Amino acid sequence: MSSKPKIIVLDDDPTGSQTVHSCLLLMQWDVATLRLGLSDEAPIFFVLTNTRALTPEKAAAVTQEVCRNLKQAIAAEAVQDFLVVSRSDSTLRGHYPIETDVIAAELGPFDAHFLTPAFFEGGRTTRNSVHYLKVNGVDTPVHETEFARDSVFAYQHSYLPDYVAEKTDGQIPAATVDRFLLQDIRAGVLERLLHLHNNQCCVVDAETQADLNHFAADVLKAASQGKRFLFRSAASLLTALADLPPQPIAPEAMAEYVRGSKPGAIIVGSHVKKTTEQLEQLLQQPGISGIEVQVARLLEQSNEPRAALLAETVQKVSQVHAAGQTPVVYTSRQELSFDDVQTRLDFGEAVSALLMDVIRHLPSEIGFLISKGGITSNDTLSTGLNLRTAKLLGQVLAGVSMVRTPSHHPQFPDLPVVLFPGNVGDATALATVYRRLSQRSD
Template identity: 70%
Template structure:
């Protein structure tokens, strides 16, 4: 077998590294930064493109730009073999097939692209090519959940061959999708992998990590034999491909990373129902003081509303911090309606801009920061903290990652930052992450 391929994940929000550790997350993708990631000792690297927050046109442009720079960086870094993973949401929301098409156009041709949405830590499994979200212990077909009603990425079916046909506008018909069912997966797909060609779409089942671990070993063997594969997956496949040992410090001992045992801050941007339930539990925790950011004040006059909100929020935060407590800063929860998607996205950008101004105004002796919501977390890393790369320490809860800023960060040196996806964990999860750090 040849050298182990470098696994390059293009992540459409910063939470896809939620099952791995000790690797670099890149927040920029110029050639020089990509070379840093490619040369790093870890078997995998993440490029945080944040495309789930972008329009289809922007998502395609960013994906192409990353791939064009990778074409230059890969030989510069001396990497011989690589696998590309388009990491996206385990509830089937995202720019498919835009991203996989862009990757194939720039880095192809590929023999196949695999749809692997299973994410076991989050209770997402795929059986008979139908993708399920486990809710209160019961697997529910993904199209029957709130995620399928997403105003930007909605879909009508969780049967992957039909989902692919729907998303590709019929360019790939359901019967053209190859199905790796559990039965096939468990009897071995090595021969089938070698026969794939022409960038055929393959829907991959998975009920346990063991299913994907075996599949990953077969994929790596086929790749070593010259097959070229592309993946559209959630996080669990990355665990399987990277085959890492346990993380350096266990989840329950993560308080070791907190700076001088100082209190932290918690920033909550996500609006999914699960986040709102988790926030309610967090606000009951000792040492937490809620700070509501009433974004409706920005509806009439963005600029004036934003500057007023920023001043009042930072004044409250400063006072709470001085008393040795942890502010939980959250955007107002009511569902706002907008005349169209463009205005909704523009307002979302304004709110995110305000949250990043708040991050930049936080006390510099914070012990830790918890960021709740995928897009919020990406903005926190790339804009609020202005990071170029960051090292992933591991997970504080299943599916919830912790990174750390560099020791020479100008404002928040060596500070642990928790990247908490909107739709992960039970209602006590946010409070538990806070307790593990305090």
């Protein structure tokens, strides 16, 4: 057996790699592409399934397809030892337990599955099995935040055993959930891990990266002794499991990757409150020109408004770029209401498809691209740029990743692309990333 298991991450939006670097992101999951991930020298790789944007049925089908292909790829590469992580949102939104159930059915049996939602770069911690989000400096139970009222993934509990019971419709009662508390993790939990069996559901506290480092060390020891574990996790656990050295180029110096020191382009799809605040600050920066896309026009029945909207946006982008500025293409900020969840998801897909057409029409000599929003970023890589794989360079800001397109990309070779989650960073974060890449003094 190899000393370290390969860490295989099924990421439900493309921002789960926001704490690691120097590894592959896979936008496709055919057996040949998965073998690229398994054979890569990095200890970890990501399969970007984008299931958070899908219906429960589609999410289950995609996860099943990935797992079945993974089984073949693992056999072909003769990988003996691996850990599977279902990476999801640190504010508890996503298809749980659908994805972990499918993974367990296809790649199991597992001795346990762990919920580890702590994400320190985003101010998310777990204490006494209650998951908190720092809001204006105050630890707030996540069920009291806007994320718990998400129109697709709403929930009522921050106490993780109750969250599990809620999401599994009582199939896993709260009282049966195994709780790993801070004092347990800090004292060492190897013996407990070795006694888990039958896919026991466990929830894990963590206040600092050191807590997850302790936990991960015990997990890896237990795995080396034959225990098989599955994780439903945010990004910080991945840092601990992968145990990478510092990234090659510091976040402040990542303008080195910008092509020819040229202006870039910024696409903003997310419209959570935090993104809107960040956008307001960005639009005040020198060298920036905002282009608002009135997405409500997509609700009109014919295709004509879409074609006109695309043509207008592309023309404005071209004018801004020709003037030596960085265009910021952003969706109109008003929240539209829909009759049902499916209609909302369909509209989200239509908006994203329009933004991807804008990306395809960007001037080919842009220096960099920033994509704001998880689903927007996933679509940017897989659809807008039509990538099979991308190399993760590291973070340009805590929780904000930069990847680079391959040098043989037909339209944008070696283009640095920033994947900026909707709910990460303070109000100035988007402006800070722009300044770093355009080498404007902070």
